[in-house]
Amino acid sequence: MTAQLVVEKKKLENPPLQIYHLGDRVLRQPAKRVAKVDQTIRQLAYQMLQTMYSADGIGLAAxxxxxxxxxxxxxxxxxxPEYPPLILINPTIKRFGAALCDAQExxxxxxxxxxDVKRPEEVEISYKDENGHPKTIKATGLLSRAIQHEMDHLNGVMFVDRVQNSLALTEELQKHGFSTQSVKPIERSW
Incomplete structure (x- = not known):
């Protein structure tokens, strides 16, 4: 079976999954590797895509x-619609590029x-696709940033943990009703 998961890129009034927000403990627990890529995993990926499109996102981690x-x-x-989404199962970073860049996330x-978050401009990862086939991808620009951002979620890390401008961070979080207590600053890891 080599068919790609086909998901209509549209907003649903009632997306199938609930997105948790900063402050929810569930976001800080590390994810476990997927032992077997089967129909249950493909169904989850499908529902994640529907939920992501419904929320106007470009990435979503389980x-x-x-x-x-x-x-x-x-x-x-x-x-x-002609560009299929990427589904990355058990992604592993093989290599970071040397150049770093700041961009808004x-x-x-x-x-x-x-x-603004500083991240490597380029990343190379290995992963399994929705059919369980091993793949490798080199990404730059927005795709590289999106991959790194979503992979952070798999380790219980959120982008606000990487923000270096603490004043801007505090202002933005408070303005939108989030607690700075939910931020767990980390050192860079590349």
Missing amino acids: PQVGVHKQIIVIDCEPEK GCLSIPNVYL
Whole structure:
């Protein structure tokens, strides 16, 4: 079976999964590797994509919907049906590029909060696709950033943990009703 998961890129009034928000403990638990890629995993990925499109996102990790499995869905071209989304199961970073860049990030688990985060410009990862086939991808730009952002979720890390401008972080979180107590600053890990 080599068919790709086909999901209509549209908003649903009632998305199948609930997205948890900053402050929910479920977001801080590390995800477990997927032992077997089967129909249950494909169904979860399908529902994650439906939920992501419904929330106007370009990436979603299973822990954000309360599932502690290493599954990520990404679509940097949500307006273009001809570009299929990426489904990454058990992703592992093989290599970071040397160049770092700052860019604004947001997160479906922290609605309306956008802040600058420094990350490697390029990343190479290995993963399994929705059919359990091993793959490798080199990504730059927005795709690289989205992959790194979603992979952080698999380790219980959120993008606000990487924000270096603490004043902007505090202002943005308070403005949108989030507690700075929910942030767990981390040192860079590349």
